[in-house]
Amino acid sequence: MSEQIQIFDKEIERMADETLPETQPLVQVFGVGTLTAVTFVLTVGDKHRFSHSRDVGSYLGLRPRRDQSGNHDPQLGITKAGNKYLRNLLVECANHILGPFGRDSVLRRWGLHLIARGGKNARKKALVAVARKLAVLLHKLWVTQEPYSPFYGQVAA
Numbered sequence: 008m009s010e011q012i013q014i015f016d017k018e019i020e021r022m023a024d025e026t027l028p029e030t031q032p033l034v035q036v037f038g039v040g041t042l043t044a045v046t047f048v049l050t051v052g053d054k055h056r057f058s059h060s061r062d063v064g065s066y067l068g069l070r071p072r073r074d075q076s077g078n079h080d081p082q083l084g085i086t087k088a089g090n091k092y093l094r095n096l097l098v099e100c101a102n103h104i105l106g107p108f109g110r111d112s113v114l115r116r117w118g119l120h121l122i123a124r125g126g127k128n129a130r131k132k133a134l135v136a137v138a139r140k141l142a143v144l145l146h147k148l149w150v151t152q153e154p155y156s157p158f159y160g161q162v163a164a
Contacts, residue, residue: 112157
């Protein structure tokens with residue numbers, strides 16, 4: 008079984024290199040593998056589909072549902088619209104980024120800050136928030152084809 012998994016992993020990497028070279032900037036993000044990058048590109052389809060990268064999170068169902076009426080605005084779960092498989096992959100990537108083996112980055116620090124705020128479901132909410140932010144980051148990297156900088160926008164110390 009492990010040998011078959013390795014064969015399929017190599018096949019996915021070969022496919023990404025040959026037919027989807029635009030996935031290379033996406034794989035630079037630590038925690039994002041070739042499978043996630045390929046699935047992201049194939050699911051979104053056209054990188055110019057969204058005028059703003061932040062719209063990708065809503066497209067994938069990684070935003071809170073709304074049920075407002077009068078003064079009543081409850082905190083609800085995510086909408087779960089869009090591709091379930093890609094959403095699961097992004098949450099697993101977020102789990103890796105926030106886990107014990109995650110490399111230091113602005114995204115990791117932000118997620119750990121959300122967890123530290125506490126609350127009953129702080130880790131779950133942080134995972135979804137990091138997954139949403141990761142989707143936005145992946146779309147931005149895909150559109151611009153720039154190299155990934157884990158500390159983008161911060162002054163080096």
